[in-house]
Amino acid sequence: MTAGPFTIALAGNPNVGKSTLFNALTGSRQHVGNWPGKTVEKKEGRTTINGRDIVVVDLPGTYSLAAHSVEEIIARDFIICERPQVIIVVVDAANLERNLYLACQILELETPAVLALNMSDEAHKRGVHLDPQALSAALGGIPVVETVGSRGIGLDALKAAIQTALAGSSQPFHLAYDALIEAGIARLAARIGAYPELTAVYPARWLALKLLEADTGIVAQLEREYPALIGAARTIAQNIAETLGDELEILIADQRYQFIGSVISASVTRTGRAQITPSERIDTILTHRIWGIPLFLALMWVVFQFTANVSAPFVDWIDGVISGPITRWASTLLTALGLGGSWVQSLVTDGIIAGVGGVLVFIPVLTFLYLAIALLEDSGYMARAAFIMDRVMRILGLHGKSFLPLLIGFGCTVPAIYATRTLEHEQDRKLTGFLATFMSCGARLPVYVVFASLFFGARAGNLIFALYLLGIVVAFVTGWIMKHLIYRGQPPHPFVMELPPYRLPTLSSVLRTIRGRIQEFVQRAFTIILACSVIIWLLMALPATLDWRDFNQVSISDSWFGAISGVAAPAFAPAGFGQPEAAGVLLSGFIAKEVIIGTISQIYGGETADEADSSTPSTLADDLREIVYTFGQAAVLTAQEAINILPRTANLLPGVDLPEANFLPLEAETDAASGQMNQALTQAFTPLSAVAFTVFVLLYVPCLTALTAMRLEFGVRWMLYQVVYTAAVAWVGAVAVYQGGLLLGLGGG
Amino acid sequence: MTPTLREVLNYFEKQSRALSLTDLARELHIEPALLQEMIGYWVRKGKLRQVGADSCGSCGCSAGCPLPTTLPRRYELATDNLPTGVGFCPRSGS
Ligand SMILES: Nc1nc2c(ncn2[C@@H]2O[C@H](COP(=O)(O)OP(=O)(O)O)[C@@H](O)[C@H]2O)c(=O)[nH]1
Numbered sequence: 001m002t003a004g005p006f007t008i009a010l011a012g013n014p015n016v017g018k019s020t021l022f023n024a025l026t027g028s029r030q031h032v033g034n035w036p037g038k039t040v041e042k043k044e045g046r047t048t049i050n051g052r053d054i055v056v057v058d059l060p061g062t063y064s065l066a067a068h069s070v071e072e073i074i075a076r077d078f079i080i081c082e083r084p085q086v087i088i089v090v091v092d093a094a095n096l097e098r099n100l101y102l103a104c105q106i107l108e109l110e111t112p113a114v115l116a117l118n119m120s121d122e123a124h125k126r127g128v129h130l131d132p133q134a135l136s137a138a139l140g141g142i143p144v145v146e147t148v149g150s151r152g153i154g155l156d157a158l159k160a161a162i163q164t165a166l167a168g169s170s171q172p173f174h175l176a177y178d179a180l181i182e183a184g185i186a187r188l189a190a191r192i193g194a195y196p197e198l199t200a201v202y203p204a205r206w207l208a209l210k211l212l213e214a215d216t217g218i219v220a221q222l223e224r225e226y227p228a229l230i231g232a233a234r235t236i237a238q239n240i241a242e243t244l245g246d247e248l249e250i251l252i253a254d255q256r257y258q259f260i261g262s263v264i265s266a267s268v269t270r271t272g273r274a275q276i277t278p279s280e281r282i283d284t285i286l287t288h289r290i291w292g293i294p295l296f297l298a299l300m301w302v303v304f305q306f307t308a309n310v311s312a313p314f315v316d317w318i319d320g321v322i323s324g325p326i327t328r329w330a331s332t333l334l335t336a337l338g339l340g341g342s343w344v345q346s347l348v349t350d351g352i353i354a355g356v357g358g359v360l361v362f363i364p365v366l367t368f369l370y371l372a373i374a375l376l377e378d379s380g381y382m383a384r385a386a387f388i389m390d391r392v393m394r395i396l397g398l399h400g401k402s403f404l405p406l407l408i409g410f411g412c413t414v415p416a417i418y419a420t421r422t423l424e425h426e427q428d429r430k431l432t433g434f435l436a437t438f439m440s441c442g443a444r445l446p447v448y449v450v451f452a453s454l455f456f457g458a459r460a461g462n463l464i465f466a467l468y469l470l471g472i473v474v475a476f477v478t479g480w481i482m483k484h485l486i487y488r489g490q491p492p493h494p495f496v497m498e499l500p501p502y503r504l505p506t507l508s509s510v511l512r513t514i515r516g517r518i519q520e521f522v523q524r525a526f527t528i529i530l531a532c533s534v535i536i537w538l539l540m541a542l543p544a545t546l547d548w549r550d551f552n553q554v555s556i557s558d559s560w561f562g563a564i565s566g567v568a569a570p571a572f573a574p575a576g577f578g579q580p581e582a583a584g585v586l587l588s589g590f591i592a593k594e595v596i597i598g599t600i601s602q603i604y605g606g607e608t609a610d611e612a613d614s615s616t617p618s619t620l621a622d623d624l625r626e627i628v629y630t631f632g633q634a635a636v637l638t639a640q641e642a643i644n645i646l647p648r649t650a651n652l653l654p655g656v657d658l659p660e661a662n663f664l665p666l667e668a669e670t671d672a673a674s675g676q677m678n679q680a681l682t683q684a685f686t687p688l689s690a691v692a693f694t695v696f697v698l699l700y701v702p703c704l705t706a707l708t709a710m711r712l713e714f715g716v717r718w719m720l721y722q723v724v725y726t727a728a729v730a731w732v733g734a735v736a737v738y739q740g741g742l743l744l745g746l747g748g749g
Numbered sequence: 750m751t752p753t754l755r756e757v758l759n760y761f762e763k764q765s766r767a768l769s770l771t772d773l774a775r776e777l778h779i780e781p782a783l784l785q786e787m788i789g790y791w792v793r794k795g796k797l798r799q800v801g802a803d804s805c806g807s808c809g810c811s812a813g814c815p816l817p818t819t820l821p822r823r824y825e826l827a828t829d830n831l832p833t834g835v836g837f838c839p840r841s842g843s
Pocket residue numbers: 013014015016017018019020021061118119120121122147148149150151
């Protein structure tokens with residue numbers, strides 16, 4: 001025992017308020033340094049209790065005394081070697097379960113102790129009520145005090161308790177283990193008694209327990225000098241383990257948890273809302289075994305209404321700006337450079353602006369999609385979705401974890417394929433990667449939006465939702481077939497998930513998510529899409545006859561593009577879109593799905609834009625005014641569409657007929673270029689063939705980048721299976737839709 | 750009555766569907782926080798594995814992770830050795 005003033009130490013888990021209590025006890029009488037040879041801070045101070053000067057040491061926070069970390073070693077060595085007269089075990093009263101394991105370990109060291117139930121204000125707030133008397137009784141009669149360190153409450157009681165503990169009246173705390181284990185402890189403790197140099201440092205019972213537990217730190221310390229003792233401990237432990245049928249270490253730990261469980265039930269009562277939190281109440285509905293899945297689908301339906309309809313006004317706005325002022329400015333500039341009417345102008349306006357611009361137009365759609373995803377993610381719902389979908393995944397013989405890559409697939413197939421790396425089994429990885437391509441990626445969405453809003457107007461969201469659903473169904477059927485025909489693997493082990501409470505999404509993190517993904521989209525528009533636009537423009541400008549004098553003077557059907565498309569076109573005739581242009585569009589989509597929409601706008605829209613515009617001269621000021629004015633219009637319309645989600649959703653219910661907001665009547669006439677494109681599309685497609693076309697786009701071969709990812713992850717063979725399978729499924733799907741529709745008499749429109 | 754550590758582990762071995770920690774605690778008649786402590790014991794012993802939450806974020810994507818979602822902390826039976834520390838960020842290369 002150290003001479004001089006008494007020493008007391010504060011011990012406990014991190015963040016339970018040890019330092020706060022330390023400061024409250026010592027005031028300004030403290031000294032901050034380092035533990036010898038360690039970079040861990042050591043705080044020492046002085047306090048006066050009942051006129052007696054006392055040294056107070058703030059020990060580093062630890063979760064156990066098992067010598068796993070520097071902090072644990074410091075705390076353990078200090079308690080064992082420096083033998084403070086009293087240890088104040090500080091626990092978080094609101095989380096007693098988390099704190100009692102360490103508290104038990106400290107108490108088992110047989111140093112006089114006081115239990116400080118700190119943060120008792122928090123505990124009360126959460127409806128957790130502790131009974132100090134019951135706790136004290138359960139812990140061998142040590143003094144138990146409720147404190148609020150941050151407000152200095154309970155300090156006097158704490159000092160009084162320290163006084164009591166210093167008087168040394170209470171018995172050392174012994175956790176009562178199973179009789180057989182107790183007998184083993186006693187036998188080993190008796191042998192330890194033969195080594196006075198050991199009992200001078202360690203309490204015999206504690207050391208016996210540690211040796212039986214095969215505590216690595218202690219065993220390593222004693223192994224060399226006391227081999228007989230260690231050997232005896234091993235034999236005793238083995239005998240007990242054989243009799244009780246489990247490792248002794250586990251049994252001992254188990255009895256500590258049992259003890260903690262009984263202490264908790266004897267001393268803690270919970271009242272009020274602590275019993276069922278609002279989150280748990282929401283979860284009983286949202287993660288319900290039966291309602292969970294329909295609710296998930298309903299939520300997704302709202303998301304696609306949102307994405308398709310609410311984004312429409314700004315899509316029109318960007319479209320108007322690109323095909324109007326920007327195209328005009330480019331033409332003016334090129335004319336000024338003496339290139340007006342040349343192939344360069346055609347390349348810029350019909351190739352690049354139509355292609356890249358046609359893709360950029362859809363930024364609002366993706367913004368709203370990612371906004372919806374970010375909101376679901378941030379609120380905590382996505383975690384629940386994975387949880388709900390685990391049941392569905394298991395029907396496919398997949399792990400619930402597979403849902404994560406699939407979910408990512410709705411954003412982009414490429415990261416989805418990489419995300420399969422989180423699955424342990426190669427089988428699961430391949431199957432999940434295979435299915436992920438049927439999760440309709442963000443780049444395909446613009447295609448649906450164009451066709452759905454053109455042919456189905458306000459019901460566009462329904463078609464889009466149906467397409468997403470179809471993708472999921474195809475994935476489901478594919479997975480089921482593969483699981484039964486090819487794999488027949490063992491059922492995977494499900495998981496237990498910690499569901500964090502629901503919370504309000506924060507603006508900054510939602511914006512961060514959206515910005516990151518839109519940045520990526522824009523980047524792709526100016527790299528890969530730009531390159532493709534130029535190539536496709538070239539193919540459309542090059543005459544199939546190779547007669548250079550006709551360069552940029554041929555119609556699409558006489559160009560290389562037409563020639564190549566013409567070869568593939570007949571294959572699509574049964575699906576209702578046998579014209580070469582449609583085949584060409586689909587071929588271009590092999591490279592990237594965004595290219596589809598770029599090519600569509602190059603083929604169906606670009607041609608006449610410049611001619612229409614050159615006839616209406618306008619000043620820069622006019623253009624700018626128009627841009628700002630139409631922006632305001634778009635903003636109002638967006639608000640209107642957002643508000644109208646409510647009546648539109650409610651009106652689906654029978655008997656409900658809520659009015660829709662109508663601030664600004666939607667203009668019937670759009671600007672020249674997109675009107676041109678819409679007209680061309682309505683001539684080329686019927687509503688039925690448009691649906692068949694979008695079904696094909698949904699299901700067919702993933703883009704080049706995704707295929708590369710598949711090859712890298714799963715090998716060439718697997719990638720080829722994927723190409724063949726998706727092409728076949730897409731064709732069958734599109735043909736089935738078209739022919740089925742014809743049979744049902746839907747072909748007329 | 751608190752379940753034994755073995756009972757907790759057995760539950761994971763026999764479990765047939767995904768559960769939330771709260772559900773499991775209810776089923777085993779134990780405080781969720783104490784259950785988590787017991788699960789933590791098996792995680793330290795290497796019988797259970799804690800996944801998620803930290804499985805990404807190791808790659809240092811500057812523009813923020815392009816993946817739309819990460820799942821919260823999950824626990825599962827540690828049957829195989831998961832290649833730990835594998836970030837699946839597509840930008841970090843393969
Ligand atoms: N509500 C509440 N907060 C406390 C109490 N005691 C400490 N805190 C706060 O808990 C946090 C952690 O305290 P600290 O003393 O650093 O914990 P340590 O890691 O155990 O040293 C600080 O923000 C304190 O202000 C208390 O009794 N009630």
